[in-house]
Amino acid sequence: MITTKGRYAIRVMLDIAENESDKFIPLKDIAARQNISKKYLEIIVKDLVNAKLIVGVSGKGGGYKLCRTPEDYTIGEILELMEGTLSPVACLAEEENDCPRKAECETLPLWEEFDKLIHDFFYGKKLSDICKK
Amino acid sequence: MITTKGRYAIRVMLDIAENESDKFIPLKDIAARQNISKKYLEIIVKDLVNAKLIVGVSGKGGGYKLCRTPEDYTIGEILELMEGTLSPVACLAEEENDCPRKAECETLPLWEEFDKLIHDFFYGKKLSDICKK
DNA sequence: TTTATTACCTATTGACATAGTAGGTAAAAG
DNA sequence: CTTTTACCTACTATGTCAATAGGTAATAAA
Numbered sequence: 001m002i003t004t005k006g007r008y009a010i011r012v013m014l015d016i017a018e019n020e021s022d023k024f025i026p027l028k029d030i031a032a033r034q035n036i037s038k039k040y041l042e043i044i045v046k047d048l049v050n051a052k053l054i055v056g057v058s059g060k061g062g063g064y065k066l067c068r069t070p071e072d073y074t075i076g077e078i079l080e081l082m083e084g085t086l087s088p089v090a091c092l093a094e095e096e097n098d099c100p101r102k103a104e105c106e107t108l109p110l111w112e113e114f115d116k117l118i119h120d121f122f123y124g125k126k127l128s129d130i131c132k133k
Numbered sequence: 134m135i136t137t138k139g140r141y142a143i144r145v146m147l148d149i150a151e152n153e154s155d156k157f158i159p160l161k162d163i164a165a166r167q168n169i170s171k172k173y174l175e176i177i178v179k180d181l182v183n184a185k186l187i188v189g190v191s192g193k194g195g196g197y198k199l200c201r202t203p204e205d206y207t208i209g210e211i212l213e214l215m216e217g218t219l220s221p222v223a224c225l226a227e228e229e230n231d232c233p234r235k236a237e238c239e240t241l242p243l244w245e246e247f248d249k250l251i252h253d254f255f256y257g258k259k260l261s262d263i264c265k266k
Numbered sequence: 267t268t269t270a271t272t273a274c275c276t277a278t279t280g281a282c283a284t285a286g287t288a289g290g291t292a293a294a295a296g
Numbered sequence: 297c298t299t300t301t302a303c304c305t306a307c308t309a310t311g312t313c314a315a316t317a318g319g320t321a322a323t324a325a326a
Contacts, residue, residue, distance in 0.1 A: 001134075002221050002244075004314065010240055026272065035234065040315055046274070058273040059323025075243070088135050101168065107143055110208070110263050111135075117254055121247060130243055137285065159301065173286055179303070191302040192294025 006082040008036055009044050010130075013078055016054065017070040018133045024056075024063030044082070051081050070131050076123035086118050139215040141169055142177050143263075146211055149187065150203040151266045157189075157196030177215070184214050203264050209256035219251050 015030045027045060031038035045064060048054045053073065054064050066073075080086050087093035089111045091102070102108065148163045160178060164171035178197060181187045186206065187197050199206075213219050220226035222244045224235070235241065 001223070001226075003312090007222065007240065010243075014239055024272090028272080037315070039317080042274075043315085049274090056273055057323080058271090058321070060271045061324060062272045062322080064273090089140065090134070093134075106147055106263055106265065107140065110143075110258065114254060117250065121250055125243065130239055132239065136283090157301090161301080170286070172288080175303075176286085182303090189302055190294080191292070191300090193300045194295060195293085195301045197302090 002079065003083060004040075005044055005047075006079045008034070008041065009048060009078050009082045010075060010127075011036070012041065012044060012048065013053070013066070013073065013127055014131055016064055016066055017127060017131050020066065020133075024061065024065050026063040030064075047081060048078075053078065053081070070128035070133075071126055073127035074123045075125040075127065075130070076119065078127070079122055086122060087115050088118060089115075135212065136216060137173075138177055138180075139212045141167070141174065142181060142211050142215045143208060143260075144169070145174065145177060145181070146186070146199070146206065146260055147264055149197055149199055150260060150264050153199065153266075157194065157198050159196040162196075180214060181211075186211065186214070203261035203266075204259055206260035207256045208258040208260065208263070209252065211260070212255055219248075219255060221247055221251060 011034050012030055015034055016025055019025055019029075019033075027038055027041055030036075031041050034041075045054065045056065049056045049064075052067060055067055056062070056064050076086065085093040091099045091108070092111055092115050099105070144167050145163055148167055149158055152158055152162075152166075160171055160174055163169075164174050167174075178187065178189065182189045182197075185200060188200055189195070189197050209219065218226040224230050224232045224241070225244055225248050232238070
């Protein structure tokens with residue numbers, strides 16, 4: 001399941017995209033519009049800033065801004081950042097896939113196919129595809 | 134993420150399909166072949182029996198058998214049974230989707246599209262498709 | 267220089283799900 | 297009547313999720 005972190009992150013990115021101007025957008029406003037606890041959103045935007053998907057500026061007149069145009073973000077990169085992985089099974093998510101049954105596993109091809117389906121779906125969707133503006 | 138219950142259930146179904154004969158297949162044998170704790174598998178086969186995907190017979194010579202041919206099982210029905218739902222987000226999984234933002238939610242179409250993708254993928258795959266025999 | 271506003275930081279928590287384990291009872295065949 | 301099997305109820309350690317709490321640092325305007 002996609003967690004609230006991933007889903008909220010998309011909504012935050014959308015909110016910033018749709019309310020873009022020359023000014024920075026304070027988190028307070030995003031939280032109010034999206035009806036999400038500002039405290040919880042702090043965790044999420046922190047990750048977005050660290051990954052350089054958005055930029056944050058402190059102080060009066062501060063807030064957040066996109067680093068690129070909405071066309072240049074994929075939903076996949078946002079989700080993968082927040083979820084850690086998009087893989088549907090542990091053996092495909094972990095870096096070192098040391099599953100001893102790997103060679104003979106009959107179900108592995110199924111999971112690989114599903115994994116690719118998910119990846120292609122989300123990396124094929126841009127932020128601008130689900131954006132009003 | 135697909136849990137071990139779902140993944141093990143598929144392997145159990147596959148194991149029974151591939152070792153089918155006139156006899157019933159004891160769980161002990163399945164557990165040994167699949168390298169999964171028999172105790173844990175008990176929980177899983179219980180659900181499979183309750184849902185009438187397999188049939189179990191107690192006593193000496195007992196064990197488990199499929200109720201249909203492998204062509205007549207979809208991976209989707211096995212997974213959905215074990216996972217409870219295949220929906221990637223809570224608002225599509227719960228019976229009563231009373232999310233107040235439903236009407237104006239910009240991300241809902243994305244999740245609905247993803248939901249359909251998952252559903253079609255797993256219900257389009259038959260047990261026989263990933264079966265050796 | 268003070269005040270208001272904003273981001274940013276560390277720690278904590280309750281609830282719940284996952285992935286099992288433990289120790290039995292019932293059923294059926296030889 | 298013993299062995300083999302399914303079936304049943306309860307328990308538990310661990311981890312993740314979804315937040316909350318209470319601060320500090322940075323910046324602009326008064």
